[in-house]
Amino acid sequence: MRHFLDFEKPIAELEGQIEELRRTTDAGGIDVAEEVGRLQDKAEKLLAASYAKLTPWQKAQVARHPDRPKCLSYVAGLIEEFTPLAGDRAFADDAAIIGGLGRFRGHSVMVLGTEKGTDTESRVKHNFGMARPEGYRKAQRLMTLASRFNIPILSFVDTAGAFPGIEAEARGQAEAIARSIESCLDAPVPFVATVIGEGGSGGAIALAAADRILMLEHSIYSVISPEGGASILWRDAAQAPQAAEAFRLTAEDLVRLNLVDSVVAEPLGGAHRAPEQTVQKVGDAIWEALQPLLALDGATLRARRQEKFLEMTRSGSL
Template structure:
């Protein structure tokens, strides 16, 4: 069953009518093909006009859509012979961060991702994509392993942020995130990160301080969630839509500010309506951006990556 967001209610009503008419035809009723076709064209036109003028808050809702493809779906479709690696070699394994080795278009790579899960059971198991310190320590371990074996790194980021629980803070959450960012910046291999849904706070950048950063058209990337920002500035999460506008968290905003390198278009209505097409488009864009990086040595990659992020600060956009 398709999930519709609040602003999609008119679309949902039309698609509901289409489904009712189709059931009438299937049950041996009158031929309603012409009416179905007319309603389908109307639904497509409404979908197109709605998604052409999404507000930042509406884009945030699309980025959080429960049917949106998650990191595991990208890895399954784009990475062959994937072998998952677990644990931080210090405390435990964190299922919110998945990673391992595989082959991307025939080339051996290291893959990382923040995984939200697809149903209640898997979402609880993956902690809704919110990593604890051991997840970032696992990411750091795999990034360093990729450096030792000369494996390019691909990451798929989709997290509301790092887990804010007391036990995570007690185990060194801030340091774990900082060390993961450090490992990203120091990696002597090509690194391409893709923001596939939510890119929330340091929990996202811990896996995205890369040579090239891709962002899906309806993904969001921000220092804080709109609700968190509204709670701080207005003492009321009800101002989330206003906060989303001010945060400049959309792919369009971030590309204009040169904080991401490329925006991958999504199918009409969002990635959740056609996951296979979305994932294939991301794969093509990753391959295009990865190719020139493969010709560079480790020292050059590190120097350019460092300069990339320093320039963001010099330009005054962060």
């Protein structure tokens, strides 16, 4: 059953009418093809109109859609011979961060990503995509491994942020995130990061300080969630729509601010309506971004990447 967001209610009503008419046809042999076609055309036009003028808060809702393709969807659709690698070799394995070796369009790659899960059981297993320190230390280990064997890194970011629990803080959450960012910046190999849903706070940038940063059209990337920002600024989480507007968290805003490099267009109605098509479009965008990087040596890649992020601070983007 398709999940509809609040602003999609008129679309849901039309699609409900279409489904009811189809059931009528199946049950009684009545030909309602003309009416179904008319309603489908109306629904598509309404869908296009709705998604052409999404507010930042509505984009945040789309970025969190439960049916949106997750990290493992991209791994399954784009990475051949994927071999998961687990553990930080110090404390434990963190299922919120996926990592492993595979092949992308003929090239060996190291894959990293935050996985939210697709149902209750998998969401609990992956801690809703909120990594603990051992997750970021696993990412550091795998980035070091990629650097040692000269393997490009691909990351897929989809997290509300790092896990904020007391036990995570006790095990050095802030230090683990900082070291992961340092590992991103130091890696002497091509690195392409893609924000596929939510890019929340340091928990996202820990896997996204890359040579090229891509964002799906309806994904978001911000220093804090709209609800968290509203709770701090206005002492009221209900002000989240206003916070989303102020944070400039949409892909279009971030490209304009030179904080990300390019936007990957989503199918009409969002990635959740055509997951397989979205995965392939992201694969094409990653390949386009990765190819020029493969010709550069490690010292050049590292110097350019570090300069890229220093320039953000000089220009006032950060």
